[in-house]
Amino acid sequence: MKATVTVMLRPGVLDPQGRAIAQALHALGFTGVAEVRAGKVIELDLDEADPTRARAQAEEMARRLLANTVIESFRVEIG
Amino acid sequence: MKATVTVMLRPGVLDPQGRAIAQALHALGFTGVAEVRAGKVIELDLDEADPTRARAQAEEMARRLLANTVIESFRVEIG
Amino acid sequence: MNAAIMLFPGINRERDMAIALTRSFGRPPRMIWHREADLTGIDVVVIPGGFSYGDYLRCGAMAAHSPCMAAIRAHAVRGGYILGVCNGFQILTEAGLLPGALLRNANLRFIARDCCLRVERGDTVFTSHYQRGQVFRAPMAHGDGNYFADPATLDRLEGEGLVAFRYAPPVGNPNGSARDIAGILSPNLRVLGLMPHPEDLVDPLLGGEDGKPLFDSLAAA
Amino acid sequence: MTARTVDAALAREFGLAAGEYARVLAILGRTPTLAELGIFSVMWSEHCSYKSSRLWLRQLPTTAPWVIHGPGENAGVVDIGDGLAAVFKMESHNHPSFIEPYQGAATGVGGIMRDVFTMGARPIANLNALRFGDPAHPRTRHIVDGVVRGIGGYGNCVGVATVGGEVDFHPAYNGNPLVNAMTVGVARRDRIFLSAAAGVGNPVVYVGSKTGRDGIHGATMASAAFAGDSEAKRPTVQVGDPFTEKLLIEACLELMATDAIVAIQDMGAAGLTSSSVEMAGKGGVGIALDLDAVPQREAGMTAYEMMLSESQERMLMVLRPEREALARAIFAKWELDFSVIGRLTDSGRIVVRHRGRIEADIPLAPLADQAPLYRRPTAPPAPPPPLHRLPDPAGLAPALLRLLACPDLCARTWIWDQYDATVGGQTVKRPGAADAAVVRIEGHARALALTTDCTPRYCAADAAQGAAQAVAEAWRNLTAVGATPLALTDNLNFGNPERPEVMGQLVAAVTGMAAACRALDFPVVSGNVSLYNETDGRSVLPTPAIGGLGVMEDAAQAVGIALPAGHDLVLLGAATGHLGQSLWLREVAGQAAGWPPQVDLPAERRVGDFVRARIRAGGVAACHDVSDGGLLVAVAEMVLAGDVGAALLPGPDGLTPHGFWFGEEQARYVLAVGDGAALVAAALAAGVPARRLGTTGGGDLTLPDGATISLMTLRQAHERFLPDWLEQGREFQAQG
């Protein structure tokens, strides 16, 4: 089962990378972009056929290692 | 309209980060993880109500800036 | 005081740190490979700078979750001293031994230059050979040194006098750190984390001895 | 690469000329397999075989009593005293850095470090010699940004201080930047590891990262000119993993402290092929490889792919069989792959097995001995346009400010500030502090002085003089910190050798280098040739980059360029007002004309030896050689480094002020000393031209014509360009 963990900076944490991307997009003429947020995505190949258990595992991994919950939040997608 | 651009290393391109994450997860006792790939995600707030046009814009941004197509591929989700 | 340097894979300033400790302590520190984390007889555990596990995922994250962290945590619980510099600071925050987190530098670049640090308290085991308010120079070399904590945590740090060093003029705050914070202490004042590298300025030939008082302080404790 | 028929057409696609393919057929007596064709094509590529340059490189002096290993090993090795040796080399990653600047530069740094630690040396310093296109060209900014990040990204992570280098901009590099990386390591002189395999039956061991399909045919790519379609060559881009490199350094050095290693070689260009062929070939033995044992990152790789892969961070070793378990344990500790992939044989052949089939079986001797060697036609380089007598269109102060601000002279702070120059705790002179970086050797008083130099515009005008100048400038930069120059490494970057005028430049450059090396006792101990640096038929400027290494017994004697207050400034060396090919001529008068300054090798030596002796004797507070931009720029750089002003005296009668202050004559130094008159007298007595220039102090630079420039004005002019251009996104405006 494949699990995708997406990790984003929490709202309130300054995201200089997102801001830099927004500026660069504007400079390229993409003026219709408002906010940009940059984050990480981690794709996991899990040895687990049950989606519920796979999700629980991936969430546990995210909590323990993949995200730093002081600054980041995460979401998990399965399949 | 919100667009999410996910950028991953192309298949076959060395992903040292993914490999290191896999090893760290194993060390933490998550032995059921096979491959791990690490990538980036960029969330864009687009000033565009039409999903087709929003997708086209986001794809153009990915090609021109967000992804380094020499080594990375990308996918776009809308909404 | 007996000092030990923790060696995680990818750490690269362990030699600099050993030189600085040897100068002040008069004998070399013990070097401890992360898989052999026996800390008996050690008073101060030093986690040096570098790129543990390549800084992949997040700086310090993987080292902070490695098995030997249990021994370091136990050392802290025992009231032992811990010094984390640069990657070591990142590891300590990732491990929850110090609050907050180190984000990417605000300019999104690696910054390697000298900065100026103001000593916020001169009455700790790490800073007794400095004067409070003294400004000294230290090389910095990091891509992720932008200190972040939520406002309540920042207020608590300041209120309890746990800010050890702040970036100061003329160089100022190079990386965007909240409230110019360059180094912080644990509530019992026994754990110090800081981003710049005092260990790289302990020799007049290399540009000065501005960093030496930190190690002299430890040696005298 | 499934089931392509091997024939002359495929051979041509692989970069083998018709005659070369015919020779392959003759050696094998049959049609090669795909893997064999791959092996021949990379071994006989320009990059690996030096087929266009080998004949000429023989002119270079490579020996001296202090040279332990000259060219022919992974890196050069020189005796630096105290039982120690310095191991160093420079290598190019030009084409990869154009395709993917970050990864191209990063893997260039990784590759050259492996050449150094494979010989048993701990890398202690990196340098980088960079040439970029016109700042006004739309792609240049992206390339500069990526290359600088890549060099820092790799070197900072591995924890080897990046202490020096050089940067030039010129439109000739628009489609082909040059990224030359140099690494210097230190080893015990009796613990140098070589690559010649020995001991039939001994295990051949693969360590490091797994093999993927990265960079297949990278060596061939580095041996072909670019066309506008170079994007199509992209799949060969390799990704660097500095974390693994760091582990590999530590694991190799740990193993090297034992007696386990018989021979060791990094897997660089042409990966497993060149490392196995060279190790067995040098040792005069055969080698049998079993590719099933190669650690693989991807499924279904063919023998061809594995033999040609340029995956990074891999090494090949021959071990004593009884030490295999010990070695395996060390690599397990560092969590690196370790696999016995073959044995040495007495067959004199390389035999490659994969999935039960013999995929290659080639006699090693003819693969090396019959490698192509060309004496390509040469045409003498065209002389530069003549320089006519010029009035000064600007005056000293405006010209100085313009020069200090121009891309080729502006402050490189924006670049160094991204390189960790202090890691290791031994950097005595950081970038910008002195003419050469000075790095002490841990636990010793001794230090190495390191520099890279080349002035491509001189080489374009006169390749022989330009190349001699590059050698002389490297020697001078080492001298200026007080070091004894010992040896150099080079990176000869040229265009397409099949063009007679390019070949003419190469031959002239090697001749000029050889003369300078001989006159200065400064042998060549390692190097690299990078040809086919052209895009759409336009060659880069001939760029023979020189990496110089010197030693000083006491690091405390190292002198920098920063002026102290209250000193006299003295010029040593002759002033003739030579403006041909000067930066003043280009930036202020808008011309590139005339011959470059001539290199007077006996004068170079006489002045340099005098300067070094004065520094050793103490009493020299600052020293800076006079190079790009001339005397006034040299003084201004000293003023800025010291944050101390200076007041200058008029130049000699008979020279125009702009000729005196902006001429680029060679063999010159500016010294700050307590007693200028005494120094001038001593110099003249030693046959060294000398002249008092002025005094130091205050907060301004006061010129002999009375103009006064504040340090702040100077600094702003000097420091603005790179940050404005790269951070603020400001477009480059050519001045004048």
Ligand SMILES: Nc1ncnc2c1ncn2[C@@H]1O[C@H](COP(=O)(O)OP(=O)(O)O)[C@@H](O)[C@H]1O
């Ligand atoms: N321009 C040169 N001057 C002197 N020696 C050179 C030059 N170019 C290459 N060499 C030497 O030839 C040998 C092979 O070089 P190279 O193929 O670049 O090494 P590697 O196999 O490590 O990539 C090395 O010993 C190198 O030092």
Ligand SMILES: [Mg+2]
């Ligand atoms: Mg090599």
